Amino acid sequence: MRIPRGFSEELRNKADILQVIGDYVSCKKKGANYWACCPFHHEKTPSFSITPAKQFFKCFGCGKAGDVFAFVMEIEGCPFPEAVKIVADKCGVTIPIVSTKEDSKEFEERDRQRAELMQINQWATEFFEQNLTETAEGKRALSYLTQRGINNDTRKAFRLGYAPQSWDAMSNFLRSRGASKTQIERSGLVTLKEQGTGFYDRFRGRLVFPICDTQGRIVAFGGRIVAEGEPKYLNSPETVLYTKGQHLFGLNYSREAIRKQNYAILVEGYLDFLIPYQAGVKNLVASLGTALTENQVRLLARYVRQIIVNFDPDSAGVAATKRSLELLLAEGFKVKVLTLPDNLDPDEYIRSHGSDGYLGLLKRSQSFVDYIVEEAVKSNNQESPSGKVETINAILPYLKLIKDRIERAEHCERIADRLKIDSKLFREEFNKAVDTRSEKISERAVTATIVVKPAERKLLEILLNQASIRRQMMLQMTADDYEGLRTAHIFRLIFKLERQGREPTYPALSEELGDEDMARELLAKLMISDPGDVLEGAAIDQSRLEQVTREAAESLHSLRCTKLAEKQAALQIEINQAQRSNNSARLSELMMLKFELAKQERALAQWNGQEDKEAVKIKKQ
Numbered sequence: 001m002r003i004p005r006g007f008s009e010e011l012r013n014k015a016d017i018l019q020v021i022g023d024y025v026s027c028k029k030k031g032a033n034y035w036a037c038c039p040f041h042h043e044k045t046p047s048f049s050i051t052p053a054k055q056f057f058k059c060f061g062c063g064k065a066g067d068v069f070a071f072v073m074e075i076e077g078c079p080f081p082e083a084v085k086i087v088a089d090k091c092g093v094t095i096p097i098v099s100t101k102e103d104s105k106e107f108e109e110r111d112r113q114r115a116e117l118m119q120i121n122q123w124a125t126e127f128f129e130q131n132l133t134e135t136a137e138g139k140r141a142l143s144y145l146t147q148r149g150i151n152n153d154t155r156k157a158f159r160l161g162y163a164p165q166s167w168d169a170m171s172n173f174l175r176s177r178g179a180s181k182t183q184i185e186r187s188g189l190v191t192l193k194e195q196g197t198g199f200y201d202r203f204r205g206r207l208v209f210p211i212c213d214t215q216g217r218i219v220a221f222g223g224r225i226v227a228e229g230e231p232k233y234l235n236s237p238e239t240v241l242y243t244k245g246q247h248l249f250g251l252n253y254s255r256e257a258i259r260k261q262n263y264a265i266l267v268e269g270y271l272d273f274l275i276p277y278q279a280g281v282k283n284l285v286a287s288l289g290t291a292l293t294e295n296q297v298r299l300l301a302r303y304v305r306q307i308i309v310n311f312d313p314d315s316a317g318v319a320a321t322k323r324s325l326e327l328l329l330a331e332g333f334k335v336k337v338l339t340l341p342d343n344l345d346p347d348e349y350i351r352s353h354g355s356d357g358y359l360g361l362l363k364r365s366q367s368f369v370d371y372i373v374e375e376a377v378k379s380n381n382q383e384s385p386s387g388k389v390e391t392i393n394a395i396l397p398y399l400k401l402i403k404d405r406i407e408r409a410e411h412c413e414r415i416a417d418r419l420k421i422d423s424k425l426f427r428e429e430f431n432k433a434v435d436t437r438s439e440k441i442s443e444r445a446v447t448a449t450i451v452v453k454p455a456e457r458k459l460l461e462i463l464l465n466q467a468s469i470r471r472q473m474m475l476q477m478t479a480d481d482y483e484g485l486r487t488a489h490i491f492r493l494i495f496k497l498e499r500q501g502r503e504p505t506y507p508a509l510s511e512e513l514g515d516e517d518m519a520r521e522l523l524a525k526l527m528i529s530d531p532g533d534v535l536e537g538a539a540i541d542q543s544r545l546e547q548v549t550r551e552a553a554e555s556l557h558s559l560r561c562t563k564l565a566e567k568q569a570a571l572q573i574e575i576n577q578a579q580r581s582n583n584s585a586r587l588s589e590l591m592m593l594k595f596e597l598a599k600q601e602r603a604l605a606q607w608n609g610q611e612d613k614e615a616v617k618i619k620k621q
């Protein structure tokens with residue numbers, strides 16, 4: 001599309017800059033000028049001025065200035081021709097087209113169809129609105145809205161309506177207004193019959209939410225079933241006005257608030273938008289589907305670069321959150337995640353806790369990394385290296401999207417801390433994965449980051465080399481003592497061989513370990529370093545035996561203490577989360593656990609190796 005020379009000049013003179021800018025920000029007259037809070041930088045007192053006489057705007061805060069087109073290009077993030085088109089639309093002026101004959105014909109035809117459909121959508125909206133308030137059927141839908149807490153002002157402002165349970169009420173209405181059969185067919189308000197002839201109303205027995213473009217023109221409709229039926233939500237199909245995944249519900253209402261607050265809250269559904277909006281939290285948009293699309297992200301980027309994602313906490317919501325995070329991060333957004341307690345969505349939460357409660361939670365939203373880490377930790381067993389591998393590989397794709405290396409390194413540090421792995425090795429492995437564009441970290445790499453604790457090494461050395469102490473120690477040990485350790489598989493094997501009545505010799509163990517090079521290497525080291533010299537045989541040095549036995553018992557005790565401390569640290573993270581989200585039911589559960597762990601801690605603190613010495617004495621007799 002080419003805009004003829006001279007047209008933009010003409011339009012600039014014709015357009016009322018105050019009216020165009022007034023669509024985006026609220027302006028107040030003071031002297032010869034109008035003043036507003038600048039939409040391009042954050043401010044509380046207006047320094048953005050509009051001089052209608054000169055058709056010019058200037059911000060004394062950030063220095064942005066220009067004519068009506070400059071303003072639209074800046075605020076919509078669009079190129080000049082599109083700005084001209086937007087201004088022309090707002091002023092009700094058609095752009096004359098110059099290009100090839102065919103192009104211009106096609107363009108004119110499309111433009112004509114768009115104009116027709118806008119008119120039809122306008123009629124349809126009136127029809128839906130009337131049905132909601134004036135028919136018995138509609139009133140049931142209306143009472144559903146009332147029940148969900150939508151008041152009349154909101155209903156009217158968003159032009160909510162009702163599609164009656166009928167096959168042809170809509171098409172008859174449109175015909176009565178003068179729409180042709182072809183126009184109705186193209187409108188998306190009817191569904192074509194499979195036989196190819198005729199059509200029937202698309203929306204039946206549904207609450208209808210008009211979907212607008214950023215200019216506030218109704219481009220499509222979304223319908224929610226009122227009684228029983230499938231699907232629960234139904235949208236308009238694609239038309240000349242509507243392309244799926246290109247619009248965000250409510251953005252035409254919320255964009256000013258979004259700019260002012262400098263962040264947007266992304267929600268899923270219509271009510272998740274309407275209820276907070278009605279309660280005064282106005283900087284929201286709804287994705288109109290389960291997950292965000294790239295185009296929606298680009299649309300948002302025109303207005304804001306910071307987002308709090310607040311989807312349903314159910315599994316579909318978690319998946320949608322993750323998908324949205326990927327897209328937002330790829331576009332360079334700063335992203336946080338809010339998960340509401342008790343499985344509530346924003347609509348339910350605000351109805352039960354009010355907007356203040358909601359705003360309080362918004363302030364305490366999690367960084368997206370914490371969200372991803374906690375989701376990954378929840379769904380994998382952190383006690384085993386393979387579980388840690390799964391966890392890390394679930395986090396990796398998101399971590400890679402952080403462009404800032406310093407920020408990334410900080411996150412690596414915290415993740416390593418959370419997963420109890422060596423942070424330096426983890427960062428190296430992570431950077432390797434980024435450099436090689438690898439999607440995964442190997443189990444080997446993760447295992448390497450799990451530190452072999454000195455006590456763990458000591459205990460294994462003794463178990464492997466001292467048969468008499470081994471049997472005695474194994475009576476006291478359970479799987480809980482070694483699961484989660486770097487060497488858990490070696491412990492497991494020793495126990496397995498013991499049950500089979502076999503000695504844990506190097507050949508027996510290494511055969512079972514198979515290809516695990518690292519474990520075999522470690523095993524070899526452990527078997528060579530015999531801690532007690534030779535204790536078996538005729539001349540048993542009793543005091544030496546006692547000493548090694550005590551060392552084994554102390555090692556086990558130390559491992560138990562470390563494990564308990566780790567459990568307590570992990571529990572504390574969960575407690576903090578529950579406190580952050582005011583989840584009192586979960587909190588009291590966790591406090592019980594904390595109490596339980598404290599009890600264990602006291603028991604461990606009382607240990608002095610006495611019972612083990614007793615055991616040695618009994619054995620000696």
Ligand SMILES: [Zn+2]
Nearest residue numbers: 038041059062
């Ligand atoms: Zn400014």
